[in-house]
Amino acid sequence: MAATLPKMKDVAELAGVSIKTVSRVLNNEPHVQHAVRERVQDAVSSLGYVPSKSARSLRGSRSYSINMICHSDRSNYINAIQFGAVMACQKRGYQLTISLVDTFEDKSVAEVKAAFERITTHPKPDGMLLVAPLANNPIVGQALEELGMRVVRIGPAGVTDNDMRVAIDERQAAFEMTEHLLDLGHTRIGFVRGKENQAATEERFLGYKAALLARGISMDSKWVRKGQFKFRSGVAAAEKLFELDQPVTAIFASNDDMAAGVMMVANRQGIKVPEDLSIVGFDDSEIAENMWPMLTTVRQPLQQFGEVAALKLIESLGQPVSPDTAPTILPHQMVIRKSASKPRSAAT
Amino acid sequence: MAATLPKMKDVAELAGVSIKTVSRVLNNEPHVQHAVRERVQDAVSSLGYVPSKSARSLRGSRSYSINMICHSDRSNYINAIQFGAVMACQKRGYQLTISLVDTFEDKSVAEVKAAFERITTHPKPDGMLLVAPLANNPIVGQALEELGMRVVRIGPAGVTDNDMRVAIDERQAAFEMTEHLLDLGHTRIGFVRGKENQAATEERFLGYKAALLARGISMDSKWVRKGQFKFRSGVAAAEKLFELDQPVTAIFASNDDMAAGVMMVANRQGIKVPEDLSIVGFDDSEIAENMWPMLTTVRQPLQQFGEVAALKLIESLGQPVSPDTAPTILPHQMVIRKSASKPRSAAT
DNA sequence: ATCATATTTGACAGCGCTGTCAAAAAGATA
DNA sequence: TATCTTTTTGACAGCGCTGTCAAATATGAT
Numbered sequence: 001m002a003a004t005l006p007k008m009k010d011v012a013e014l015a016g017v018s019i020k021t022v023s024r025v026l027n028n029e030p031h032v033q034h035a036v037r038e039r040v041q042d043a044v045s046s047l048g049y050v051p052s053k054s055a056r057s058l059r060g061s062r063s064y065s066i067n068m069i070c071h072s073d074r075s076n077y078i079n080a081i082q083f084g085a086v087m088a089c090q091k092r093g094y095q096l097t098i099s100l101v102d103t104f105e106d107k108s109v110a111e112v113k114a115a116f117e118r119i120t121t122h123p124k125p126d127g128m129l130l131v132a133p134l135a136n137n138p139i140v141g142q143a144l145e146e147l148g149m150r151v152v153r154i155g156p157a158g159v160t161d162n163d164m165r166v167a168i169d170e171r172q173a174a175f176e177m178t179e180h181l182l183d184l185g186h187t188r189i190g191f192v193r194g195k196e197n198q199a200a201t202e203e204r205f206l207g208y209k210a211a212l213l214a215r216g217i218s219m220d221s222k223w224v225r226k227g228q229f230k231f232r233s234g235v236a237a238a239e240k241l242f243e244l245d246q247p248v249t250a251i252f253a254s255n256d257d258m259a260a261g262v263m264m265v266a267n268r269q270g271i272k273v274p275e276d277l278s279i280v281g282f283d284d285s286e287i288a289e290n291m292w293p294m295l296t297t298v299r300q301p302l303q304q305f306g307e308v309a310a311l312k313l314i315e316s317l318g319q320p321v322s323p324d325t326a327p328t329i330l331p332h333q334m335v336i337r338k339s340a341s342k343p344r345s346a347a348t
Numbered sequence: 349m350a351a352t353l354p355k356m357k358d359v360a361e362l363a364g365v366s367i368k369t370v371s372r373v374l375n376n377e378p379h380v381q382h383a384v385r386e387r388v389q390d391a392v393s394s395l396g397y398v399p400s401k402s403a404r405s406l407r408g409s410r411s412y413s414i415n416m417i418c419h420s421d422r423s424n425y426i427n428a429i430q431f432g433a434v435m436a437c438q439k440r441g442y443q444l445t446i447s448l449v450d451t452f453e454d455k456s457v458a459e460v461k462a463a464f465e466r467i468t469t470h471p472k473p474d475g476m477l478l479v480a481p482l483a484n485n486p487i488v489g490q491a492l493e494e495l496g497m498r499v500v501r502i503g504p505a506g507v508t509d510n511d512m513r514v515a516i517d518e519r520q521a522a523f524e525m526t527e528h529l530l531d532l533g534h535t536r537i538g539f540v541r542g543k544e545n546q547a548a549t550e551e552r553f554l555g556y557k558a559a560l561l562a563r564g565i566s567m568d569s570k571w572v573r574k575g576q577f578k579f580r581s582g583v584a585a586a587e588k589l590f591e592l593d594q595p596v597t598a599i600f601a602s603n604d605d606m607a608a609g610v611m612m613v614a615n616r617q618g619i620k621v622p623e624d625l626s627i628v629g630f631d632d633s634e635i636a637e638n639m640w641p642m643l644t645t646v647r648q649p650l651q652q653f654g655e656v657a658a659l660k661l662i663e664s665l666g667q668p669v670s671p672d673t674a675p676t677i678l679p680h681q682m683v684i685r686k687s688a689s690k691p692r693s694a695a696t
Numbered sequence: 697a698t699c700a701t702a703t704t705t706g707a708c709a710g711c712g713c714t715g716t717c718a719a720a721a722a723g724a725t726a
Numbered sequence: 727t728a729t730c731t732t733t734t735t736g737a738c739a740g741c742g743c744t745g746t747c748a749a750a751t752a753t754g755a756t
Contacts (some may be wrong), residue, residue: 007742018706023744031704054411055742058402058711065445070434079427086418086448095445097413100434231638257638264640267615290579290605290635292612355712366736371714379734403712406741703752713741721734726727 006047015043026051053095057124065095066313067125071102071134076285077302078131081154084306085129092314097125104140112143127313129306131155133198135165152313154305156199157327164316165327166309170200173298173332174207174254175214177280180296180334181250182215185342186278190248192227192237192258201229204254204282223248227258234261242269249343250278256285256297263291263339278340284333293338301330354395363391374399398441405472413443414661415473419450419482424633425650426479429502432654433477440662445473452488460491475661477654479503481546483513500661502653504547505675512664513675514657518548521646521680522555522602523562525628528644528682529598530563533690534626538596540575540585540606549577552602552630571596575606582609590617597625597691604629604636604645611639611687626688632681641686649678 012019017036024032025040032040043049057063068085070078082096089096104112132155134140144151153165181189191208194201205224212219222244225237234253238261241248253259259281263273271277273293281288284299308328360367365384372380373388380388391397405411416433418426430444437444452460480503482488492499501513529537539556542549553572560567570592573585582601586609589596601607607629614621621627621641629636632647656676 009742019742020706020708020744021704024705027744033704036704052406052742054402054406055711056744058400058406058713058742059744063402065443070431076424082446083418083448086446090448095413097443097445098430098434100431100438260638264638268640287635287638290608290612292616357712367712368714368736368738369734372735375714381734384734400712403741404714406712406743407714698756699754700756701752701754703750705748705750707746707748709744709746710740711743711745714739715741716739717737719734719736722732724729724731726729 005052006049008049008051011040011043011047011049014047015040050093062126062317063124064093065097065125066127066129066310067097067099068129069099069101069131069134071100077283080302081129081131081306081309084303084308085310086306087303088307088310088314092311094126094310094314096310101134104134104137107139109139109142109146112139113146116140116143116147116149125149126317127151129154129309129313132200133195136199150313150316152309152316154309156203163327164312164325166305166312166330167327168300168330168332170203171207171210173300174204174252174282175211176207176334177282177298178208178211178252179214180336181252181278181280181340182211182217184250184278184340185345186250187217188220188223188246188248188250190223190225190237190241190251192225192234192251192253192262194227194229194254194258196226198229201254208252227254229255229257231257231261231264234258235265236261238262238265242266242271248277249345250280250340252280252282254282256281256283256288256295259295259297259339260287260291263295267292274339274341276344278343280340284335288335288337291339296337296340297335299333299335301332304330353400354397356397356399359388359391359395359397362395363388401443410474410665411472412441413445413473414475414477414658415445415447416477417447417449417479417482419448425631428650429477429479429654429657432651432656433658434654435651436655436658436662440659442474442658442662444658449482452482452485455487457487457490457494460487461494464491464495464497473497474665475499477502477657477661480548481543484547498661498664500657500664502657504551511675512660512673514653514660514678515675516648516678516680518551519555519558521648522552522600522630523559524555524682525630525646526556526559526600527562528684529600529626529628529688530559530565532598532626532688534598535565536568536571536594536596536598538571538573538585538589538599540573540582540599540601540610542575542577542602542606544574546577549602556600575602577603577605579605579609579612582606583613584609586610586613590619598688599625599627601627601629604631604633604643607643607645607687608635608639611643615640622687622689624692626691628688632683636683636685639687644685644688645683647681647683649680652678 008019008022012022022040025037053064068082086096101115127150130151130153135153135155153163156167156170157165193205209219225240227233227237241251251262253262259279262279266273266277273279281295281297284297288295288297356367356370360370369380370388373385401412416430434444449463475498478499478501483501483503501511504515504518505513541553557567573588575581575585589599599610601610607627610627611621614625619625629643629645632645636643636645
C-alpha cells in the first residue's frame with residue numbers, strides 16, 4: 001500500500017505542467033493541447049492517480065455519488081434493481097448511497113422537501129434513482145424538482161411520462177401474457193389486480209383487457225379481483241374466483257407473489273395446476289421458481305433497470321435535461337414454465 | 349429552501365465563540381465549558397446546521413460513510429440487514445454506501461486487497477460491514493486488516509470469534525427448534541444441512557444433534573441430508589428422506605427456502621402437513637408466510653443485525669479495538685405457525 | 697514585420713473543516 | 727498578593743481540488 005496517495009500536484013510535476021492543467025484534462029475541459037493532454041494522461045496512469053472525491057465535492061461541483069431511495073416496504077423488486085445500480089456506479093467511479101424514507105402518504109410538499117433536504121446534503125448526491133411506486137408520487141416529484149435534484153425514475157409511468165425513466169412496456173407484456181393463455185385455448189381468464197394507485201396495476205390490467213378485446217372476448221367483471229401485490233391478496237382473490245358458478249380456467253395474477261397465493265389455494269382445494277387451472281404471474285421474481293409447478297410469468301429485467309438508470313443518470317449530469325425525454329423501454333421476456341397449459345375442455 | 353446552507357462560521361457567530369470551539373463541541377472533544385457547549389448546541393439546532401462531510405473528510409479524518417459489501421449472490425438475508433444498517437446510519441449522520449465484490453473464491457490476498465483498495469478510496473469509508481458468509485472468509489479478513497479497515501461482521505463465526513461481530517446463538521436456536529419437535533412427540537427427525545463451509549451449516553446441525561442427544565435419542569445418519577440453503581436442495585433432500593424404509597415424522601430444514609422445497613414435495617406426493625409430516629425451517633424469511641401451511645421457524649432479527657452492527661461500528665471509530673471483543677449475541681425467537689404438530693402415532 | 701485576436705497555460709484564492717500551537721482565563725499554591 | 731499550573735479558547739494554516747482571471751503563446755490579417 002502506497003505511503004500516501006498521489007495528489008494532483010504529483011501528477012502535475014511528473015507531467016511538467018501546472019495543477020490546473022491536470023484538472024482540465026481530468027474534467028475534459030477544452031483548451032488543452034493534444035500533446036499536453038496525453039502527457040498528463042500518461043502521468044495519471046503511471047501514478048495510478050485517482051482524484052479525491054471529497055476535495056472535488058467540497059469545491060462545489062460534483063459529489064460522485066448517486067442516491068437510491070428505499071422505502072420501508074422493501075421488496076425483491078428493489079433489491080435486484082439496486083444490484084444493477086451498484087454495478088453501474090462502480091464501473092463509472094461513482095458510489096451508490098442508500099437512503100431510507102417513509103412512504104410519504106399524506107405528506108405536504110414542504111414536509112417531503114425537508115426530509116429530502118437532510119438526505120441530499122453532505123455530500124449532496126449528483127442525482128437520485130427513484131423506484132416505483134415512489135417514482136410516481138407527485139409530491140415527491142415536486143419536492144425533488146424544487147431542490148434541483150436530477151432524477152431518473154424506474155418503473156411504469158402514470159399519465160405523464162416525459163421524464164427520465166427506465167421501464168418495460170407493461171401493458172404490452174400483459175397483453176402478450178394474456179394472448180399466451182388465449183393461444184392455449186382459454187376463454188375464461190381471471191385477473192388479479194395489484195395495489196390501486198400504482199401505475200403498474202392499471203397498465204397490466206389494460207393489457208389483459210386489450211388482449212381479450214382483440215380476440216372478441218367480452219370480459220366479465222366477475223373475473224377481475226382486486227389485490228395488493230401480496231401473497232395474501234392472491235389467496236383472497238383465488239378463494240373468490242373459485243366460487244364462481246362458471247369458474248375461470250386460467251388466472252392471470254398481476255405479480256408472482258399473488259400468483260403464489262393463487263397456487264397455494266389451488267393446491268389446498270385439490271385443484272390440479274395446470275390441468276384444471278392455469279396460473280400465470282408477472283415479474284419473474286425468485287418465488288416463481290420456488291413453487292410447484294413452476295410459474296409461467298413475464299420477466300422484467302430488473303437488474304438491467306438499475307444499471308441502465310444509473311448510467312443514464314450519470315451521463316445526464318452536466319448536460320441540461322431536455323423537457324421531454326422519452327423513457328427508455330427495455331425488452332421484457334415471456335418465461336414459459338409449467339403452470340399454464342391447455343384447458344381441460346380444449347384438451348379433449 | 350435556505351439560500352445557502354449554514355456553515356460552522358455562522359454557528360460560531362451566533363454562539364459568540366470561535367469556529368474551533370464549535371468544532372470541539374461537534375466532535376465531543378474535551379476542554380469546553382459546560383455553558384459554552386450548551387450555547388453552541390443551541391445555535392446548531394436553531395440554524396439546523398449539519399457539518400459538511402466533504403470538508404470533514406477532506407481534512408483527513410473521518411469520511412462519515414460506512415460501506416456494506418454485497419456479493420453477487422444477494423438474498424433476502426442481506427436485504428433485511430442492509431435495511432437496518434441504513435436506518436442506523438441515517439440516525440447517526442452517516443451514509444451507507446454499497447459495493448459489490450465477487451465471492452473471492454480461490455483468490456489471493458493480494459488480489460482481494462487490490463479489489464478492496466479500489467473500493468475503499470475516495471471517500472475511504474470509516475468502516476465496513478461484512479455479512480456471512482463473506483464475513484468468515486479468511487482471505488478477505490486478512491486483506492481488510494492489512495488495509496487497516498475497521499470491520500464489523502454479521503452472522504455466526506466459525507472457530508475464532510474474537511472480532512467485532514453481531515449474531516444470534518445459532519446452535520442454541522437449532523437446539524430449541526429440535527426440542528420443540530421433540531416436545532411435540534417426534535422421535536424420528538430428519539435434518540437438511542446448509543451449504544458446506546458456512547459456519548451456520550455446522551452450528552445449526554450441532555444444535556440439532558445436541559438436542560437429540562439430550563433426550564437420549566441416537567441420531568441416525570440416514571436422517572441427515574446435505575443441502576445448499578436453496579429451494580431446490582430442499583426438494584432433493586425431501587425426495588431422499590421420503591424413500592426411507594422407516595420414514596421420519598418431522599423434517600428440520602436448516603433454512604426456510606429449503607423448508608419450502610420440502611413442503612412442495614410433500615404437497616406433490618400427497619403427504620399431509622402437518623398431520624403426516626411436520627416441517628420446520630430457520631430464518632423466518634418472507635417465504636415462511638407464503639406457503640401452506642405457514643412455516644414454523646426461528647426468527648433471526650435481521651434488521652436489528654444491521655442496526656446493531658452499524659451502531660457498533662460507528663461507536664468503535666476513534667477507540668482502539670480491543671484484541672478480543674466478544675460478539676454481540678442478539679435474541680432469536682421461535683415462530684410457531686402451522687407446519688408442525690404432533691406426529692400421527694403420538695396423536696392416537 | 698506589426699498589431700489585433702484567439703488559444704493555451706498558470707498563479708492564486710478559497711470551498712468548510714480540523715490539527716497545531718499559542719494566548720487567555722481560571723484555579724492552586726506559597 | 728504574586729507566581730505557577732491547569733484548563734479553556736482562538737488564530738491560523740492547509741487538506742486537494744476547481745473557478746477566476748491574467749499572462750504567455752500561437753495564429754491571422756495587414
